[in-house]
Amino acid sequence: MNNKTFWNTRAAGLLLCLALPVIPTQAANEVPDPLSLEQALTFAEKHPRTQLSAEIAARYPTSRPLYLDCHNLAYNNSASPDNQRDRLLPSLVASIDAQRLEIMQRFFDVLLADSSAVRDNENMAVYFIPLDRTKTRMELKEFSELDVAELDAEYQVVRQQGAASIASQRLTRSLLAQAINNPEKLPNELQPPTLPAPPAELPTTEELLKAALDSDHLSDLLDDADAPQRALLDMEIRQQILELVLRLDIFKVAAERNKAETLWRDYYLERSRTLYEQEVKSDIGDAMTQQSKVRLQQQQIQFCSVLALAQLNALQGKPVWPLATTAAKPEEKTP
Numbered sequence: 001m002n003n004k005t006f007w008n009t010r011a012a013g014l015l016l017c018l019a020l021p022v023i024p025t026q027a028a029n030e031v032p033d034p035l036s037l038e039q040a041l042t043f044a045e046k047h048p049r050t051q052l053s054a055e056i057a058a059r060y061p062t063s064r065p066l067y068l069d070c071h072n073l074a075y076n077n078s079a080s081p082d083n084q085r086d087r088l089l090p091s092l093v094a095s096i097d098a099q100r101l102e103i104m105q106r107f108f109d110v111l112l113a114d115s116s117a118v119r120d121n122e123n124m125a126v127y128f129i130p131l132d133r134t135k136t137r138m139e140l141k142e143f144s145e146l147d148v149a150e151l152d153a154e155y156q157v158v159r160q161q162g163a164a165s166i167a168s169q170r171l172t173r174s175l176l177a178q179a180i181n182n183p184e185k186l187p188n189e190l191q192p193p194t195l196p197a198p199p200a201e202l203p204t205t206e207e208l209l210k211a212a213l214d215s216d217h218l219s220d221l222l223d224d225a226d227a228p229q230r231a232l233l234d235m236e237i238r239q240q241i242l243e244l245v246l247r248l249d250i251f252k253v254a255a256e257r258n259k260a261e262t263l264w265r266d267y268y269l270e271r272s273r274t275l276y277e278q279e280v281k282s283d284i285g286d287a288m289t290q291q292s293k294v295r296l297q298q299q300q301i302q303f304c305s306v307l308a309l310a311q312l313n314a315l316q317g318k319p320v321w322p323l324a325t326t327a328a329k330p331e332e333k334t335p
Contacts, residue, residue: 043180067112070304106176119292215317
């Protein structure tokens with residue numbers, strides 16, 4: 001099998017996997033294809049979760065995203081894993097905003113699953129081609145069965161990773177379909193959103209806290225609470241805001257580190273590819289994997305930054321999307 005045939009086969013398999021039929025249980029809502037983030041968010045209003053109290057909704061917890069692990073990404077897995085850190089407490093935001101945030105997470109998770117599948121398909125090609133060549137040369141007595149067995153074992157590892165990526169594409173789409181209240185029909189193609197640049201400077205924690213406490217949802221919540229509940233709510237709101245602000249600060253540093261590593265991996269891959277084309281032994285497979293890894297992490301950082309800003313907006317009663325961009329201050333005119 002040559003390289004072109006391999007890619008055509010993989011592409012056909014990927015499309016087939018995504019197009020598997022789902023037996024409908026009720027009339028499906030009309031979902032645009034491709035689906036944009038703006039369009040996906042419009043489905044939040046009719047979701048059953050928005051009709052439930054926070055206490056009842058908590059009885060039916062949603063599963064964690066497969067790829068969008070913002071807390072561990074921010075702290076580089078140095079802190080103890082906490083599955084709840086990536087979500088606001090349901091009681092702190094209006095149910096409609098909580099569902100919009102859920103849709104954003106699921107939408108970003110699908111995009112990351114697609115990027116992971118591209119990475120693993122590339123990796124499969126890198127490992128398959130030398131295996132195919134070695135099998136051919138074994139027939140010419142240039143390589144042994146041991147050589148083929150070694151390469152085949154390595155290829156089967158990345159083949160399993162590729163199969164898992166394709167399954168993850170299906171799974172993340174199923175979770176997004178549930179989030180938009182359309183579980184009978186999985187979204188096929190997503191339109192990646194244009195992400196705003198992170199703000200150069202955020203309001204202070206106290207300013208964000210005041211804006212949150214002045215929002216309609218939290219004002220009503222505090223009015224209905226007794227003194228101990230108000231004290232706990234105030235502490236929890238303050239803590240959530242602080243964590244989001246700190247996370248955004250970390251992501252700024254993470255983006256700079258990722259930029260530097262991406263440049264390095266690009267140069268390294270170019271050198272490995274040159275050696276590979278000259279049929280000189282090279283680590284092109286590992287080089288491609290590392291390059292794809294940093295590019296995937298770049299997406300994760302961008303998505304997690306946008307999600308953190310959206311969560312801050314939700315706490316303040318502001319729209320979670322599109323995110324408002326900070327306008328530049330007009331220059332003062334000298335008299």
